[in-house]
Amino acid sequence: MKQWRATAAAVLALIASASGALGEDKVDVEVLHSWTSASESAAMRVLVDAINSSGGKWVDAAVSAGTREQAATNRIVGGNPPTTFMTSFGTVKSLSGQHLLRNVDQVAEKEKWRDVLPAEIVKWNAGDGHFYAVQTTIQSLNMMYYSREVLAKSGIKEIPTTWDGLFGMFDKVRAAGFIPLAQSGTPSFELNLFGTVLASVDGGKIYRQILAEKKFDAVHSAEFAKAVTIFRRLKSYTDAGAEGRNWNDTTALVVTNRAAMQFIGEYGRGEYVAAGKNSQTDYGCNVGLDNGVVVLGGDIFAFPETKDPKAMAAQDLVAMTFLSKEVQTQFAVKRGSMPARTDLDPSKFDPCVQVGYKLAKQPENVVLSPYVYLDPQTLGEIRDLITELWSNDTLEPQDFIDEFAAKFE
Amino acid sequence: MPARSRWFGIADLALTPTWVIVLIFYVGTLAWTVQLSLTNSRLLPTGTFVGLEQYVTLFSSQRWLVSLVNLAIFGPLFVGGCLLIGFLLAIMLDQKVRFESGFRTLILYPYSMSFIVTGLVWQWMFNPGLGIQETVRSLGWETFVFDWIVRRDMAIFTIVIAGIWHSSGLVMVLMLAGLRGVDADIWKASRIDGIPAWRTYISIILPQLVPMISTATILLMLGVIKSYDLVIALTGGGPGISTEVPAKFAMDYFFDRQNIGLGSAASVVMLVGVLAILAPWYFARSLRRTRN
Numbered sequence: 001m002k003q004w005r006a007t008a009a010a011v012l013a014l015i016a017s018a019s020g021a022l023g024e025d026k027v028d029v030e031v032l033h034s035w036t037s038a039s040e041s042a043a044m045r046v047l048v049d050a051i052n053s054s055g056g057k058w059v060d061a062a063v064s065a066g067t068r069e070q071a072a073t074n075r076i077v078g079g080n081p082p083t084t085f086m087t088s089f090g091t092v093k094s095l096s097g098q099h100l101l102r103n104v105d106q107v108a109e110k111e112k113w114r115d116v117l118p119a120e121i122v123k124w125n126a127g128d129g130h131f132y133a134v135q136t137t138i139q140s141l142n143m144m145y146y147s148r149e150v151l152a153k154s155g156i157k158e159i160p161t162t163w164d165g166l167f168g169m170f171d172k173v174r175a176a177g178f179i180p181l182a183q184s185g186t187p188s189f190e191l192n193l194f195g196t197v198l199a200s201v202d203g204g205k206i207y208r209q210i211l212a213e214k215k216f217d218a219v220h221s222a223e224f225a226k227a228v229t230i231f232r233r234l235k236s237y238t239d240a241g242a243e244g245r246n247w248n249d250t251t252a253l254v255v256t257n258r259a260a261m262q263f264i265g266e267y268g269r270g271e272y273v274a275a276g277k278n279s280q281t282d283y284g285c286n287v288g289l290d291n292g293v294v295v296l297g298g299d300i301f302a303f304p305e306t307k308d309p310k311a312m313a314a315q316d317l318v319a320m321t322f323l324s325k326e327v328q329t330q331f332a333v334k335r336g337s338m339p340a341r342t343d344l345d346p347s348k349f350d351p352c353v354q355v356g357y358k359l360a361k362q363p364e365n366v367v368l369s370p371y372v373y374l375d376p377q378t379l380g381e382i383r384d385l386i387t388e389l390w391s392n393d394t395l396e397p398q399d400f401i402d403e404f405a406a407k408f409e
Numbered sequence: 410m411p412a413r414s415r416w417f418g419i420a421d422l423a424l425t426p427t428w429v430i431v432l433i434f435y436v437g438t439l440a441w442t443v444q445l446s447l448t449n450s451r452l453l454p455t456g457t458f459v460g461l462e463q464y465v466t467l468f469s470s471q472r473w474l475v476s477l478v479n480l481a482i483f484g485p486l487f488v489g490g491c492l493l494i495g496f497l498l499a500i501m502l503d504q505k506v507r508f509e510s511g512f513r514t515l516i517l518y519p520y521s522m523s524f525i526v527t528g529l530v531w532q533w534m535f536n537p538g539l540g541i542q543e544t545v546r547s548l549g550w551e552t553f554v555f556d557w558i559v560r561r562d563m564a565i566f567t568i569v570i571a572g573i574w575h576s577s578g579l580v581m582v583l584m585l586a587g588l589r590g591v592d593a594d595i596w597k598a599s600r601i602d603g604i605p606a607w608r609t610y611i612s613i614i615l616p617q618l619v620p621m622i623s624t625a626t627i628l629l630m631l632g633v634i635k636s637y638d639l640v641i642a643l644t645g646g647g648p649g650i651s652t653e654v655p656a657k658f659a660m661d662y663f664f665d666r667q668n669i670g671l672g673s674a675a676s677v678v679m680l681v682g683v684l685a686i687l688a689p690w691y692f693a694r695s696l697r698r699t700r701n
Contacts, residue, residue, distance in 0.1 A: 066664060066665065067664065069452070069664075069667065070664055073452060073453065077453065090667070091452065091667070094451060094452045094453075094667070095452070098453065185647065185648070186645055186647070187645075187646075187647070239538065240537045240538055240556065240559060241536055241537060241538035241539065243558065243559040243647060243648050244532065244558070244644055244645055244647055244648075375667075376665065376666045376667045376668075377451070377662075377666045377667065377668050379666075380661065380662075380665060380666040381666075384471075384472055384650055387647065387648075387649050387650065388649040388650055390649065391561060391647060391648035391649035391651070392561060392648075392649050392651075
């Protein structure tokens, strides 16, 4: 019965869209994306409405995050590309190298992307001088969210700004009967925590040297060793159930005042918002340990190569719309994370978003996610190493450092 | 004879589409995978031939070696455990117990669930903060420890346990069907001779169940090679990389890490592994047939 209804609905939708296409001359804009969670699709409405009201017709192609690159690549190679697809810088690099992507430099020029996007993003998005993708969202990946109630009950007035200070605080939290650090024991979140620590040890310098500038000798530096030690020590402040727990269950520990804090990307705030918590009275936030360096990630949409003028018009429409001032402001408010443009009025954003937004404007305080700097293969192997460092207490830090360095040779 | 060959021709014709499908989709893709494993293909297939380089990379990867060791632990324990428990369950139900059909359904039920569901359920059961450990502790045994899933050296055995729970019912049903096929006169004869029941089961009944056992073994072994979803749902390969398996390695390199060459090499090695197990078995079977 259900299936029948679904089929009927699909057929009706098809007829409706066909007659609609006959009636007016709108450009089909097919967007392949993996925004499938509730908060993501709510924010995506902003993009859909913007496209539909400016002469386009949004055609939705949602896929799961894990198969996104493969789905897009298959369609491009098969000669039936979508107008645009959500992807990563690594994929853009390998596809543009094989001339499978079209650049939208004209739009970028007109809309002054080089001036309005954070400098580090421009450097990587337009590494060889061309924009093959439009930066649509930006997120701080090294947020610290803490429970005000747990800290108060543990007798803590202020979050320390050094790691040693933080460990001292964790001891007090534990003595008061709470979990000091909520952590999701899965490889991608262990990697995220490692990045957070690495970006904090010397104001982002060592992070930038190793991951962005590929100066791999820096792996043998004292700063890197310090990050390894801190990362290891953080594990001793997590609970036994951390292994394999997914991120939202982990965030729930802080939301329900069972754990003191969690380091996670800005999307984690969605859980607090959904639980009706207030960032001034219930929970608090820092960017990283001490509001020093922000690790940025985000979503980009790339454009497959095409010679069809209609498809090109559709692509330009996407490039223009996704990064326009109005869309960016609305999208950021709906989603509760930073906008991609640096020239917006931040007063409408939550205080927790404003901290990161301020940092994102200053190039010396910005590093990007490892997902931007590294190709998928190297990234995956580094993730394997870091999850081993996290879970294997008998692994010597020096062995880890040697293996880490070897991944780049 | 001429009549037979005419029929043969028509049958051949009818089977042609099947043969075409087999050649293109099974043999063809197989050959393509082997070919890809000899190239440096990353996100997209390329034709650049690099010889056995991918295989060298594969066998110098710590994670691949861990995966192979895990398969060697998981495989025999899972297959052996399922066979043993399934056989014992079948004997139990063969004792003309009451509510037999009820028990049968109950025991077979886990098999109707996907490995993903099985994995998620057992993940909660094994979780030290939620599952068995916590339950026993709340009953008063405060020092009880059952934290295998967070221990690197024991986590692989949690996968074995969940796997056995899932698949034993299938073995039981197959064995039970076999037991029901055993001639009742054999039982009468053995009783007259005063042979104890356990001895009858092991020395007389079990040899008659060999076809059932080999069917069950093949089915279970296929499950071992493609073990992917159970690991994903139960441990995700963790803690660290301690419960990684070859199928997960191949999937990760094909999709997440965009390295088609290395993923293909892993797949080919898995295929060779299957052949290495199946070939002696087929050989032994055909040998037996010629002898008979």
